[in-house]
Amino acid sequence: MSEQESSSPSDAGILLPPTPIPPPQEDSTLPHPRHVDDQVDATATKLFHGFNFSVVEDGRDDDDDDDDDDDDEEEDSEDDDDDDDDDDDEEEEIDRGDESEDIMDIMPQYMVQRVDKLQELNTARDKILEDYLVERAQLEKKFSDLYAPLYNRRMDIVTGELDTEIEAQAITNAKKSEENEEEVNDGDAAEEKISGIPQFWICAMGHMEQVAELVTEQDVDCLEHCINITCEDHEGGMGFTLKFYFAPNPYFSNDVLTKSYEIPNLLFSDEPILKLVKGCVIDWKPGRCLTHREVKKKQRSKSGSRAGQIRTVTKLERCDSFFHFFIPPRMPCLDDMDEDAADAIEEAFDHDYDVAQAFRCHLIPKAVLWFTGEALEEGLETDDENDDCDVEKNGSSSPSASAAATADSLEL
Numbered sequence: 057m058s059e060q061e062s063s064s065p066s067d068a069g070i071l072l073p074p075t076p077i078p079p080p081q082e083d084s085t086l087p088h089p090r091h092v093d094d095q096v097d098a099t100a101t102k103l104f105h106g107f108n109f110s111v112v113e114d115g116r117d118d119d120d121d122d123d124d125d126d127d128d129e130e131e132d133s134e135d136d137d138d139d140d141d142d143d144d145d146e147e148e149e150i151d152r153g154d155e156s157e158d159i160m161d162i163m164p165q166y167m168v169q170r171v172d173k174l175q176e177l178n179t180a181r182d183k184i185l186e187d188y189l190v191e192r193a194q195l196e197k198k199f200s201d202l203y204a205p206l207y208n209r210r211m212d213i214v215t216g217e218l219d220t221e222i223e224a225q226a227i228t229n230a231k232k233s234e235e236n237e238e239e240v241n242d243g244d245a246a247e248e249k250i251s252g253i254p255q256f257w258i259c260a261m262g263h264m265e266q267v268a269e270l271v272t273e274q275d276v277d278c279l280e281h282c283i284n285i286t287c288e289d290h291e292g293g294m295g296f297t298l299k300f301y302f303a304p305n306p307y308f309s310n311d312v313l314t315k316s317y318e319i320p321n322l323l324f325s326d327e328p329i330l331k332l333v334k335g336c337v338i339d340w341k342p343g344r345c346l347t348h349r350e351v352k353k354k355q356r357s358k359s360g361s362r363a364g365q366i367r368t369v370t371k372l373e374r375c376d377s378f379f380h381f382f383i384p385p386r387m388p389c390l391d392d393m394d395e396d397a398a399d400a401i402e403e404a405f406d407h408d409y410d411v412a413q414a415f416r417c418h419l420i421p422k423a424v425l426w427f428t429g430e431a432l433e434e435g436l437e438t439d440d441e442n443d444d445c446d447v448e449k450n451g452s453s454s455p456s457a458s459a460a461a462t463a464d465s466l467e468l
Contacts, residue, residue: 189292189293189323190292192293192323193289193291193292193293193323196289196293196323197289200288200289203421207284207286207420210284210423210424211283211284211301213252213253214252214253214256214257214283214284215251215252215283215303216251216252217252219249219251219252253427254280255280256423256427257279257282257283257284257285257423258271258276258279258280258282259427260419260423260424260426260427261279261419261426263426263427263429263431263432264414264418264419264426264432266410266411266414267378267411267414267415267419270377270378270380270381270411271378272346272375272376272377272378274346274375274377275346275377275378275379278305278307278346278379279378281302281303281304281305281307282300282301282302283301283302283303284299284300284301285298285299285300285301285415285419285420285423286298286299286301286420287299287415287416287420289322290316290318293322293323294318294319294320294322295316295317295318295319295322295331296316296317296319296322296412296416297314297315297316297317298314298315298316298412298415298416299312299313299314300312300313300314306341306344307340307341307344307346308338308339308340308341308344309339309341310336310338310339313336313338313379313382314335314336314382315333315334315335315336315381315382315384315412316332316333316334317330317332317333317334317409317412318330318331318332318333318334319331328409330405330409333384333385333405333408334384335381335382335383335384336382338379338382346375346377346379347374347375347377347379347380347383348372348373348374348375349372349373349375350370350371350372350373351370351371351372351373352368352369352370352371353368353369353370353371354366354367354368354369355367355368355369381408381411384408385401385404385405385408387401418431
């Protein structure tokens with residue numbers, strides 16, 4: 057037999073007589089089992105009172121409880137109809153009492169001290185977060201200042217300010233590559249040159265779905281005069297302002313159209329909280345407004361000295377246009393707004409912010425890729441790769457695959 061195995065005397069064929077149990081003594085100091093149970097129940101009730109824990113008692117004194125239960129059932133059967141409403145009211149009052157009760161007031165003092173330590177750690181973490189936001193805002197501004205000269209030079213190329221410089225650079229590069237300079241010049245001379253890159257921004261906008269769905273055919277001619285779009289972050293990372301620069305055009309007299317967003321938690325990864333959205337007034341030239349059109353209607357007077365006379369009334373009628381983007385949604389009075397109206401307002405603000413983010417995070421930084429369509433193709437390839445990854449992760453039943461998917465989501 058190994059060391060880990062054990063055997064009882066009965067296994068060896070030896071029967072031992074049963075050990076006699078001594079009778080209980082009258083002066084025994086051991087408490088009655090019922091008294092022990094009562095102490096345990098009282099202690100548990102005291103410790104967990106207020107945490108919505110209930111202590112379940114074992115069945116004891118069955119005979120007495122059965123008699124009491126029978127009496128209670130008879131009384132309950134007589135008063136069920138009268139007490140239903142009272143029970144509901146009492147339950148509501150209990151629920152409200154539980155909600156209003158402070159968990160710190162019902163904790164033991166030693167546990168409160170531990171929670172206080174956790175509060176100190178959380179305060180220290182908040183202080184570190186404040187330092188992080190300050191440094192991140194400074195870092196965002198630092199690189200924004202580095203981007204600015206590149207964006208300004210991009211505008212010069214689009215408007216044709218650097219046509220001569222770029223052409224000279226092309227000739228120099230051709231000489232270095234031992235190409236025939238005369239062939240290069242002859243090819244350029246045979247074709248009338250166009251200044252800059254016309255329709256640069258409208259083409260880039262047309263390749264981005266969130267923006268393209270807002271642009272109408274009437275907007276295209278006007279947006280051809282757009283020469284630059286920039287985004288300026290507010291101080292401390294509390295929001296941003298989009299600026300649309302236009303060359304002189306027959307539609308409005310503004311040189312720049314602006315749309316600003318105040319977002320206190322812009323630097324957080326949480327859902328943004330819009331504090332204020334501000335557009336601008338477009339100074340439309342007579343008869344060139346794209347957001348509204350004048351409609352003349354004839355009306356017949358029904359009363360008064362001019363009864364029966366017909367007069368012509370001019371009214372403004374709203375038209376679909378991208379330039380409504382510079383007129384932000386307005387929040388109506390909450391007292392007069394039902395649930396459907398609230399959902400519609402929320403959807404309008406969400407869509408407006410999505411368009412703003414499309415300009416800020418995608419179109420402005422990578423305008424040339426949206427102009428050529430490369431960014432659209434990259435986006436489609438990225439979506440396909442993400443779909444393939446989702447299929448592989450969801451299709452696998454191994455725990456490691458699920459853990460990897462969870463890790464990826466946490467890293468993002």
